[in-house]
Amino acid sequence: MPVSIRDVALRAGVSVGTVSNVLNRPDEVSADSVDRVSRAIEDLGYVRNDAARKLRAGVSTTVGFVVLDGQNPFYNDVVRGAEDEATKHGIAILYGNTDEDLGREKLYLDLFEEQQVRGLLIAPYGDVTARLQRLRARGIAAVLVDRFSGDGRFSSVSVDSVVGGRMAVEHLIEGGRRHIAFVGGPFDIRQVNDRLAGARVAAENAAVPVEVEVVATAAMTVEDGVAAGARIIARPRREWPDALFAANDLLALGLLQSLVVDGRMLVPHDIAIIGFDDIPFAAAAAVPLSSIRQPSRMIGRTALRIVLEEAADSESIARQTVFQPELVVRASTLPR
Amino acid sequence: MPVSIRDVALRAGVSVGTVSNVLNRPDEVSADSVDRVSRAIEDLGYVRNDAARKLRAGVSTTVGFVVLDGQNPFYNDVVRGAEDEATKHGIAILYGNTDEDLGREKLYLDLFEEQQVRGLLIAPYGDVTARLQRLRARGIAAVLVDRFSGDGRFSSVSVDSVVGGRMAVEHLIEGGRRHIAFVGGPFDIRQVNDRLAGARVAAENAAVPVEVEVVATAAMTVEDGVAAGARIIARPRREWPDALFAANDLLALGLLQSLVVDGRMLVPHDIAIIGFDDIPFAAAAAVPLSSIRQPSRMIGRTALRIVLEEAADSESIARQTVFQPELVVRASTLPR
DNA sequence: GAAAGTTGATGAATCGATTCAGGCAGGTTT
DNA sequence: AAACCTGCCTGAATCGATTCATCAACTTTC
Numbered sequence: 119m120p121v122s123i124r125d126v127a128l129r130a131g132v133s134v135g136t137v138s139n140v141l142n143r144p145d146e147v148s149a150d151s152v153d154r155v156s157r158a159i160e161d162l163g164y165v166r167n168d169a170a171r172k173l174r175a176g177v178s179t180t181v182g183f184v185v186l187d188g189q190n191p192f193y194n195d196v197v198r199g200a201e202d203e204a205t206k207h208g209i210a211i212l213y214g215n216t217d218e219d220l221g222r223e224k225l226y227l228d229l230f231e232e233q234q235v236r237g238l239l240i241a242p243y244g245d246v247t248a249r250l251q252r253l254r255a256r257g258i259a260a261v262l263v264d265r266f267s268g269d270g271r272f273s274s275v276s277v278d279s280v281v282g283g284r285m286a287v288e289h290l291i292e293g294g295r296r297h298i299a300f301v302g303g304p305f306d307i308r309q310v311n312d313r314l315a316g317a318r319v320a321a322e323n324a325a326v327p328v329e330v331e332v333v334a335t336a337a338m339t340v341e342d343g344v345a346a347g348a349r350i351i352a353r354p355r356r357e358w359p360d361a362l363f364a365a366n367d368l369l370a371l372g373l374l375q376s377l378v379v380d381g382r383m384l385v386p387h388d389i390a391i392i393g394f395d396d397i398p399f400a401a402a403a404a405v406p407l408s409s410i411r412q413p414s415r416m417i418g419r420t421a422l423r424i425v426l427e428e429a430a431d432s433e434s435i436a437r438q439t440v441f442q443p444e445l446v447v448r449a450s451t452l453p454r
Numbered sequence: 455m456p457v458s459i460r461d462v463a464l465r466a467g468v469s470v471g472t473v474s475n476v477l478n479r480p481d482e483v484s485a486d487s488v489d490r491v492s493r494a495i496e497d498l499g500y501v502r503n504d505a506a507r508k509l510r511a512g513v514s515t516t517v518g519f520v521v522l523d524g525q526n527p528f529y530n531d532v533v534r535g536a537e538d539e540a541t542k543h544g545i546a547i548l549y550g551n552t553d554e555d556l557g558r559e560k561l562y563l564d565l566f567e568e569q570q571v572r573g574l575l576i577a578p579y580g581d582v583t584a585r586l587q588r589l590r591a592r593g594i595a596a597v598l599v600d601r602f603s604g605d606g607r608f609s610s611v612s613v614d615s616v617v618g619g620r621m622a623v624e625h626l627i628e629g630g631r632r633h634i635a636f637v638g639g640p641f642d643i644r645q646v647n648d649r650l651a652g653a654r655v656a657a658e659n660a661a662v663p664v665e666v667e668v669v670a671t672a673a674m675t676v677e678d679g680v681a682a683g684a685r686i687i688a689r690p691r692r693e694w695p696d697a698l699f700a701a702n703d704l705l706a707l708g709l710l711q712s713l714v715v716d717g718r719m720l721v722p723h724d725i726a727i728i729g730f731d732d733i734p735f736a737a738a739a740a741v742p743l744s745s746i747r748q749p750s751r752m753i754g755r756t757a758l759r760i761v762l763e764e765a766a767d768s769e770s771i772a773r774q775t776v777f778q779p780e781l782v783v784r785a786s787t788l789p790r
Numbered sequence: 791g792a793a794a795g796t797t798g799a800t801g802a803a804t805c806g807a808t809t810c811a812g813g814c815a816g817g818t819t820t
Numbered sequence: 821a822a823a824c825c826t827g828c829c830t831g832a833a834t835c836g837a838t839t840c841a842t843c844a845a846c847t848t849t850c
């Protein structure tokens with residue numbers, strides 16, 4: 119029932135070696151053989167068995183992508199970029215969403231190791247360097263996505279989160295805001311820390327005194343944003359901040375939603391809001407949301423390109439690619 | 455360098471057959487052997503080679519998921535549901551996003567066929583029955599997702615789009631709307647047709663005369679929604695509809711955005727808007743968006759469960775699972 | 791015209807896990 | 821005591837594509 123390379127060889131009247139050569143190095147085979155083999159493949163509906171190929175040749179045609187938060191459109195765009203590049207090379211993407219859960223992260227790393235993927239892209243949650251080290255020893259290259267590799271042991275493709283945080287808060291300060299609440303968490307996610315650090319830098323460098331307080335969230339979903347917003351509103355009025363910097367757009371949308379529903383604080387009159395990522399929904403929000411844009415597709419494309427290069431050349435040394443973020447101003451941060 | 459089952463056998467002082475048995479049927483092996491083998495695996499850091507396993511045993515540990523529109527949070531939720539179920543069975547998901555492109559659809563079907571995935575979930579764009587038929591002949595089960603299988607040749611998991619369309623328009627009519635524009639396309643996507651059909655049914659059954667017109671879009675993104683909105687606004691005022699039924703929430707958000715920016719038509723006072731899918735961003739929109747909710751995670755979970763069952767039992771017959779949609783009323787369709 | 795080189799094809803060995811016919815030890819049945 | 825189980829283990833054969841040493845046929849070169 120299943121058609122193997124042997125059947126093709128028989129039909130074409132050549133040896134299996136020749137069929138394999140037609141498939142993999144057609145230029146080293148006579149035109150005649152290429153023809154006959156191609157026709158046989160067509161006739162029999164032969165499809166290459168990737169498992170056998172992978173076993174013998176040791177080359178995989180899949181790349182794993184472990185994502186921190188699959189519900190975040192930002193990561194979808196990154197995946198889309200990686201996908202575009204992958205299909206160019208005939209490579210498919212094994213997708214895993216960890217939802218900020220260490221158990222799931224480990225599970226996917228195990229799964230992808232068994233699969234012997236060609237390479238791994240990962241937006242990590244926990245500390246994965248030890249694990250990635252081990253994968254590397256097994257010949258699986260890994261590239262960190264949306265996260266700078268602190269110790270430089272792995273390649274990474276990211277956006278400068280510190281600069282992004284600074285841009286956001288500088289913009290708020292220019293708009294006349296003086297009491298800024300940074301909303302985000304958990305703080306074991308590196309990006310969250312970096313964005314906050316950038317915010318603090320901007321506040322310290324400001325010509326006027328600016329207060330940056332932290333409103334911690336358990337995760338970075340719309341719901342967490344709504345909850346954080348409710349907590350802020352519940353304060354006595356004179357303790358209200360005049361600007362919110364959300365660690366990502368999902369949080370920002372949630373914050374916006376709870377403020378709009380409540381109605382006592384007007385955006386941007388009483389309070390400005392800025393997010394991070396510039397997801398497509400930011401522009402469609404109740405009050406169009408200012409944000410710090412990351413070149414998401416480019417991040418995915420670049421990461422995939424790098425991981426393939428590293429897979430091809432095990433000697434290659436790790437390199438950090440850092441894109442610059444971009445401030446996108448919309449209604450939610452108009453000066454009062 | 456790489457550790458094989460042979461190395462484990464050597465270290466544990468047993469045969470390779472026994473190691474394999476420990477891995478796959480530990481209850482048929484003495485406790486002592488299980489112990490020694492487990493320890494050897496631990497010591498050597500052995501990881502099973504999935505390619506060899508797949509080649510010999512013919513069982514795959516991946517399932518392919520071909521998605522119509524990766525930027526749509528609805529499909530992300532479906533994938534998330536499938537993922538949850540998949541990890542329970544130690545299965546990873548090969549992910550492909552076609553973006554309503556026939557070439558990409560074919561590409562992924564080819565790729566997944568070579569991979570000999572255990573099964574395939576697909577939200578199809580073109581007519582894929584012939585292709586799926588062929589996959590089935592090769593022992594790869596396929597389940598249609600978010601799409602009823604017209605001829606019943608394949609299992610499917612979907613929501614009744616006709617009922618959903620009817621619910622949406624009945625709701626609009628109850629709110630006093632009489633001139634409804636259905637915004638969506640392309641019409642070779644089945645769901646679009648069904649939703650429109652449901653809308654027409656509701657209009658015909660109404661006690662009052664109701665007009666349903668069609669505003670066709672090239673795709674169903676936020677941008678297409680914005681463009682369609684602009685076209686509607688450009689009409690002479692007396693030709694404006696008093697309600698919009700968008701074929702999905704992305705379109706609805708785009709429509710809303712262009713109307714809000716323009717400012718001449720107030721939502722919901724002059725014009726009501728309802729979408730489809732109830733993505734998480736619908737609630738956070740400029741005017742919180744009414745929508746027809748689909749149980750997205752449940753769809754993904756169910757589809758994966760079914761495809762695994764079919765993969766296990768090639769005799770199993772196709773079954774159609776149809777969930778009922780649910781009307782979610784928010785501000786965008788308040789009666790005037 | 792012999793030696794050397796080129797081109798293209800061959801087919802056995804190989805990757806690593808699984809499978810299964812067969813074997814062995816010790817216990818049970820008749 | 822012979823026949824028969826039972827439980828557990830062994831190791832060679834196998835899956836299908838790739839690789840590579842080897843060979844045949846043909847060209848060049850001196």
